[in-house]
Amino acid sequence: MEDARxxxxxxxxxxxxxxxxxxxxxxxxxDLALTHPSISAEANYQQLEFVGDAVVRLVASELLLETYPECPVGEFAAIRSVMVSDRTLA
Structure with missing residues (x-):
């Protein structure tokens, strides 16, 4: 972040x-978190968004495994996809 402004x-x-x-x-x-891709194609918030999405999926997975240990993995995947969807988190 070199720009004084x-x-x-x-x-x-x-x-x-x-x-x-x-x-x-x-x-x-x-600065990276607040930089839109139209400003910088190389360094923008999309890298952080990618990592953040992975963290949210991990936390949702752990919550499901701890709360419903008897549930089949296929059901976990379906439930997790709803939990971490843009519609749910918006």
Whole structure:
């Protein structure tokens, strides 16, 4: 994050979120999370979205396995797909 203007915008955004000035912030990661693919095809939020989607699927899988250990795997897959769908999470 080299652009001084962008840095100022990110700092203002963090302040609006109510985070303290001493809160540890990974500025490069925040910048990446807020960068649309139309701005940068190489570095944008899509990489983080990909990882985040995988984490949500993992958590849903663990929840199902812990809550319903007797349920067949095929049913888990169907239930998980509904749990992590855009419609459900929107």
């Amino acid at each position: 962008r840095s100022k915008q990110l700092r203002k955004f963090v302040q609006k979120l109510g985070l303290s000035e001493t809160a540890p912030v990974d500025w490069a990661l925040l």
